[in-house]
Amino acid sequence: MNARRRLKADGLPSRVYVRSGSYHWVRNTDEKWIKLCRVDEGQTRMYERLAEEKRKLEIDADEASMSRLVAVYMNQNDKHYADSYRVEWRRRGEDIRKAFKLKAIEEVDPGTVEEFLIGNWADKLPTQTAMKGWLSKFFSWAVLRRYVALNPCREVALKKPKTRKVYIPHAHFLAIRDALAIYRYEKSVGGARRTFAAKVPTGPEMQVFVDLCYLTCQRSTDIRQLRWSQVDRAACVIHFVPSKTADSSGEAVDWPITPEIEDVLRRARELQRDINIRSLTEDFVVTDRNGKVKTAAACRDAWRDAMARAQLDGKGYTVKDIRAKALTDAKKAGYNIEALQIAGAHTDRATTEGYIKQREVPVSTVRLQLPAA
Structure with missing residues (x-):
């Protein structure tokens, strides 16, 4: 209180x-x-x-006011974040508490903030930006409550992260998708080494997740949190309200249930029939073997493991690259930018163009001949 x-x-x-x-x-x-x-x-x-x-x-030499107030801020504000992000948000807060444990909030100036960001994540520009954003919101909260007079983060200028241009080729995408469900191992049989294949227990659920990410062009978070109640059989569409913009633009999209998507939804239903119905406390489409919604960490780890099994772990592909691949492939298939903007639930056309241009390599039309003697 x-x-x-x-x-x-x-x-x-x-x-x-x-x-x-x-x-x-x-x-x-x-x-x-x-x-x-x-x-x-x-x-x-x-x-x-x-x-x-x-x-x-x-x-009290064990903990100064900066750390104490960060704890208060976290307890008061974590309820404003979705379950899927709350754990990561609190983890960042704990990192800040640890770093500023012996600092009074009045002692934290722009130079201190810059040293904290660059000293800990010199080669990780996206992490610098994320942590600065966390700190800036905390100090805005502290200013309104008169713990400090100014927000020191406003004076800190960081380098912008490089634009991500990764595109997953078809062959690599299919190899990772297959590796989600199967792993291979060697075993000595009769004095000779033989290769065997075995099923990954969570593979079929992860393939449902990856297929829906690609076929609907939606963010991985919205696929993880997709509920059966959003699947409108009467209208033959899936209702998406992107979680990232739910509190801002509120841009939504209805995605038609194509035969390909229908097949993925059927597989999801069949997988859930094997789960004790009592454990299905909520109607999520993508669940783990216990009927619970899959966490972002579980999906990330499964994807990384599959990349390693497909011998592609050095490529740096992430789950979020699936959406960029889907939109880029749709552009190559002939869909115009207006259709892709609707598909991506983007309010700004430039956002959609960014997804495509970053991953399309232009082909030169210039043709030259050696000059005549």
């Missing part, structure tokens, strides 16, 4: 309140309510206890 602003003067020190017959001080570093003493012990005792608690804070 946060300290509340008094509506009228009551003669008590700042951040000291009466609750349940006792004086309480709301510690400014973490908003924790500290009991000072009973009201009937008198204000002299209350002031003595308040001085004791403030003295503890001043000499």
Whole structure:
């Protein structure tokens, strides 16, 4: 419970309140309510206890105000993030708490922020940007609550990450897709080494996930969180409201259920019939073997393992590259940019063009001949 602003003067020190017959001080570093003493012990005792608690804070060498306030910020704001992102968001917050554990929030200036970002992720520009964004939102929160006067992140300029231009060729895509379901191993039989194939237990579910990512051109997060209730059989479409823009543009798209998508949905249903129906607590299309929604980490790890089995782990393909491949392939198939903008649920045409141009290699039409003698 946060300290509340008094509506009228009551003669008590700042951040000291009466609750349940006792004086309480709301510690400014973490908003924790500290009991000072009973009201009937008198204000002299209350002031003595308040001085004791403030003295503890001043000499506490284990954790300073920056770390404490980050913890308060996390507890108050993690509910605003989707389950799929909350764990990663809190992990970043814990990294910041660890780095600034002995810093008072007033000591964190632009130079400190820059040293933290570049010192930890010198060769990882996307991570620098993500961590700066996390810190900037925290300091905006702190400014509004008067813990600091200015947001130090505003003065920090970072290099922009290079535009990602990775395109997964058809052969590599199919090799990874196959490797999601099968792994091969060698075994000695009769003195000779033979190669055997075995099924990956989670392979069929991952193939459903990858196929839907490609066939619908949607973000991997929206495929992981796709529910059967979004599959509209009457209208023969799947209703997508991209999670990334749900709180901003709210751009949505209805994707037709093509025969290819129908086949993938049928496979998903058949896989879920093997799961105890009681474990299917929610109606997700893509689930794990226990009927739970697949996590981003599980999908990422399965994809990386499949790349290794396909001997493509050095290529750097990611799950997010599937969407870029789908939109690029659709452009090559003859669909115009307006159709692709609708497919990608992009409000800005430039965003769609970026997906395509980054991954299409232009072919020169210039033809020359050697000059005549």
